[in-house]
Amino acid sequence: MSKGSPVLWAFVITSTAGFMAALDNLVVTTALTSIREHLGGGISDLEWTVNAYTLSFAVLLLLGAALGDRFGRRRIFGLGLGLFTLSSLAAALAPNIDALVAARAAQGVGAALLTPVSLTILTGAVPAARRAVVFGVWGAVNGMAVALGPVIGGTIVEHLSWQWIFAINVPIGVALLPLARLRLRQSHGPNDRLDVVGTALASTGLFGIVYALIRGNGDGWTSAPVLAGLVAGSALLVAFVLWELRTDAPALPMRLFRNRAFAAINTSSLLMSLGMFGSIFLLSQFLQAGQGYSPMQAGVRMLPWTAMPMLASPLGGLLASRIGGRVVIAAGLLLQAAGLAWFAVLATGASEITYAAQVPALVISGLGMGFFFAPVSTVLMGSVPDADQGVASGTNGSLREVGGALGVAVLTAVFTAHGDYASFARFTHGLTPALWVGSGTLLAAMVAALVIPSARRSRGAGVALETPTTETVPAVG
Known part of the structure; x- marks a missing residue:
């Protein structure tokens, strides 16, 4: 990528914006204790400082992609x-916890608006022959943002204040806005119709389920609000699928899930986020509330986890080009599962856990995260035709x-069903089953x-590619 080339500008602008968006998934985790001390609130309020962001992000990503196709991605x-x-x-600048939750939403x-169009903009700027390498680096940058969230948040909170984990985005965003206008190409998608009904069904259904999971232990799993959230949320998601099968302009074309690669990589991505995000939410608090470390100390002690993807992602990308993304992604997930299992074993019945005992689990988890994120974008974008990217x-x-969002809700529900913040023993009593989940x-x-x-x-190139997108699984019915 030569200096000033459209590819370089597209990569720098979209990856920087994507880094900020991905970073804010978990940058708040090591600041939760400081936020609680400054603004008050219980664990459910702290959950919402994370989930208000991830939930609004999640349910509107499809709308963001549709708006980009209709009105222009740039x-x-x-x-x-x-x-x-x-x-x-x-x-x-939030004066209380409610204002912070609203700002996070x-x-x-x-x-949700900038993320889906970022990868599409980058796809349009990069020649097909170079996409695998560029997507691998782009995916590694976003994966690194998720991994570095706790350490960056902890360092900022320790030396400045928790407010700065959000304020730091402002000058970066201000600098990127004119660059995006001047350097990114405008493009549109083939579908110019918006699926308002589908987006509304998916958004309200997911909100109902996550709300019920968060309130389950506090209100009781058989309480009217919790049951209503679970039942109504599930019904709305079923209605969403049925609507998407019938409408002429679906936000999420169900035909894509007949493609085995597309269905598998998306299922894997959802389950990975559920298991890992929920675990990071609890482990970052364990280092502070459970072991008494300051936010920065907790962030630094997570470096064997957070720094490892920087080393593992290039290796994962190289391996994926040789043996295919499937093996590398599966190996990364196995390593992440092993790392969490190691933590769970350490926490079982322990009166204290030395940091030295935690390091191998941190390294294994970080290695697995790097292997997972490096090839995901290549496998995903290679599974669909250009018009559906x-x-x-x-x-x-x-x-x-x-x-x-589900991971934070589910694993916190498991934690609060078995433990609390009262003591180290009570914390680990809740942490252990949550990590096993x-x-x-x-x-x-x-x-x-x-x-x-x-x-x-591939013949002649010697590069491992995923099986062509024509391979499908039979349609139901």
């Missing part, structure tokens, strides 16, 4: 980036964010990844 990218920047400022909306990006991002979910994600069609060698 235009929607700029709109999302502007909203993300303004809401980051609002989060930094607005951040999620902005991220916008919706494919939005679908995968949406399912990953849904998985993250997270590890089991990652193993399920590995099984899903193994369903991805095996790699083959």
Whole structure:
């Protein structure tokens, strides 16, 4: 990529914006203790500071992709980036926990607009022969943002204040806005109709389920609000699928899931986020509330986990080019499951856990995260034709964010059913079963990844590619 080339500009602008959006998934985790001390609130309020972002991000990603196709991807990218920047400022200035949750929800909306069109913009700027390498680096940057969230958040909170984890987005966003306008190419998708009904059904259904999971332990799993959220949310999601099968302009074309590679990589992505995001949410608090580390100390002690993807992602990309993405993704998920299982064993019945004992689990988890993120974008975008790449990006991002929101809700529900913050023993008593659930979910994600069609060698190039997108599974009925 030569200096000043459209490919370089597209990569720098979209990856920087994507890094900010991905970072804000978990940058808040090591600041939760400081936020609780400053603004008050219980664990359910802290859950919403994470889930308000991930949930609005998740349920509107498909809408973001559709708006980009209809009104222009560069235009929607700029709109999302502007909203993300303004809401980051609002989060930094939040006077109470409710205002912070509202600002986080607005951040999620902005991220949902810019994220799906980012990968589509990059796809249009990069020649087909170079996409595998560029997508691998792009995926590694986004994976690194997720992994570095706790350490960046902890360092900022320790040396500045928790408000700065949001305020730091403002100058970056302001700098990117004119660059996006001047350097990104405008493009549109083939579908100019918006699926308002489908988006509304999916959004309200997911909200109902996540709300019920968060309130389950506090209100009781048989209480009217919780049962209503679970039943109504599930019914709305069923209605969403039925609507998508019937409408002429679906937000999520169900035909894509007949493609084995597309269905498998999206299932794997959802389960990975569920297991890993929920576990990180609890482990970052364990280092502070359970072991008494400051936010920065907790972030630094997570470096064997957070730094490992920087080393593992290039290796994962190289391996994927030789043996195919399926094996590398499955290996990464197995390593992540093993890392969480190691933590669970350490926490079982322990009166204390030395940091030295935690390091191997951190390294294994980080290695697995790097192996997972490096080939995901290549496998995903290679599983669909060019006309569907916008919706494919939005679908995968949406399912990953849904998985993250569900992961925080589900694993916290397991934690609060067995433990609390009263003591180290009580914390680990809740942490242990939650980590086993997270590890089991990652193993399920590995099984899903193994369903991805095996790699083959392209003739003449010697590069392992995923099986062509014509391979499908039979349609039901």
